[in-house]
Amino acid sequence: xxxxxxxxxxxxxxxxxxxxxxxxxxxxxxxxxxxxxxxxxxxxxxxxxxxxxxxxxxxxxxxxxxxxxxxxxxxxxxxxxxxxxxxxxxxxxxxxxxxxxxxxxxxxxxxxxxxxxxxxxxxxxxxxxxxxxxxxxxxxxxxxxxxxxxxxxxxxxxxxxxxxxxxxxxxxxxxxxxxxxxxxxxxxxxxxxxxxxxxxxxxxxxxxxxxxxxxxxxxxxx
Numbered sequence: 001x002x003x004x005x006x007x008x009x010x011x012x013x014x015x016x017x018x019x020x021x022x023x024x025x026x027x028x029x030x031x032x033x034x035x036x037x038x039x040x041x042x043x044x045x046x047x048x049x050x051x052x053x054x055x056x057x058x059x060x061x062x063x064x065x066x067x068x069x070x071x072x073x074x075x076x077x078x079x080x081x082x083x084x085x086x087x088x089x090x091x092x093x094x095x096x097x098x099x100x101x102x103x104x105x106x107x108x109x110x111x112x113x114x115x116x117x118x119x120x121x122x123x124x125x126x127x128x129x130x131x132x133x134x135x136x137x138x139x140x141x142x143x144x145x146x147x148x149x150x151x152x153x154x155x156x157x158x159x160x161x162x163x164x165x166x167x168x169x170x171x172x173x174x175x176x177x178x179x180x181x182x183x184x185x186x187x188x189x190x191x192x193x194x195x196x197x198x199x200x201x202x203x204x205x206x207x208x209x210x211x212x213x214x215x216x217x218x219x220x221x222x
Contacts (some may be wrong), residue, residue: 042217053174060173061166075114088113094163095198096148098138105134109152116156128156147205151198161190 034043074080092099092106099105108131115124131152138196141144164186171179 016198057170059171061169095151096135098148099135099144100138103134104139105131105138108134111161112152113155116159117162119161121165124156128152150205151201153200154197155194158194159185159190160194 036042087112108127112124112127112131117129135149164182167182168179
């Protein structure tokens with residue numbers, strides 16, 4: 001375990017170090033290009049303008065995220081999440097056949113799907129991790145991902161979005177006059193990718209080897 005943690009730490013440091021080299025290279029190239037083309041003033045102005053705009057976007061996003069995270073927390077406390085979980089239970093039973101009917105994972109999956117649907121990727125991440133932890137508890141082989149875990153990962157990777165809140169917030173902060181115009185294209189694209197991801201993961205389940213029944217194997221060894 002310590003070796004794995006050390007390897008992960010070294011790998012993270014390696015990526016961080018190389019990203020610094022890449023950013024340094026980009027900055028140097030930009031300065032040289034500005035000097036060569038005589039656009040030093042434009043480069044300096046763009047630096048200050050970009051710095052100001054980045055702060056404004058961060059503040060704008062913070063407000064939007066705080067609002068929707070509050071809505072999600074209210075929905076959880078009021079029982080709305082449980083209600084949504086009950087609605088999607090028939091579908092969830094098909095997508096996650098190994099999850100017991102009243103297991104907490106169903107509620108976490110419902111919240112994760114709802115957060116993604118409203119474009120709250122930052123809010124969906126901790127909920128998705130919690131759902132994965134619940135699915136791992138049900139996983140018979142702790143050394144490999146179960147089919148249900150792969151399904152949840154595919155759903156999150158596809159990222160179905162009913163309302164791309166974060167994208168709308170960024171467009172609005174950048175001065176777009178009609179930031180909501182992204183809603184329909186995003187809905188169409190994410191719907192297709194979401195369905196395609198589910199079809200692929202279920203097809204792969206058919207051809208992948210079944211997980212061993214560890215309890216039966218333990219009984220045989222005994």
